Amino acid sequence: MLRYVMLGFILLLSSGSLLAGNTLLPAGSVKEHTKVELTEVQKVHRLIQFVRGMKDATFVRNGSEHTCKEAADHLQSKWEKHKNSIGSARDFIEKLASKSGFSGEPYKIRFKDGTEHTTNAILTKELERLESL
Secondary structure (H helix, E strand, O other), rough: OOOHOOOHHHHHHHHHHHHHHHEEOOOOOOOOOOOOOOOOHHOOOOOHHHHHHOOOEEEEEOOOEOOOOHHHHHHHHHHHHHHHHHHHHHHHHHHHOOOOOOOOOOOOOEEEEOOEEEHHHHHHHHHHHHHOO
């Protein structure tokens, strides 16, 4: 008896049909895992949280060193002040998160190993990762 149940199950699987509860669903009626699209606002929030969560890194703004929590707070306040004029996460990076509005000097992130990268480069790479999920 078990052999016939197993054979029936194998035939069901090979036909591409799925059993949901007590209902046999035809092949193709169940959606495959779909990519979740983030809104631009969600992407900005994720970028700010990405900065906040960086470990062993120092944020350099106008020649002063700050923790990444301080950097995230600063980016958050810039976002809150200017979000109505920002159309996308890329705009956020370019217009708010890449350089000082005061001096025009690029923001940088210095890592534990001493390497330094602009926030533009770091956040652009993270945005590309987010958009590929």
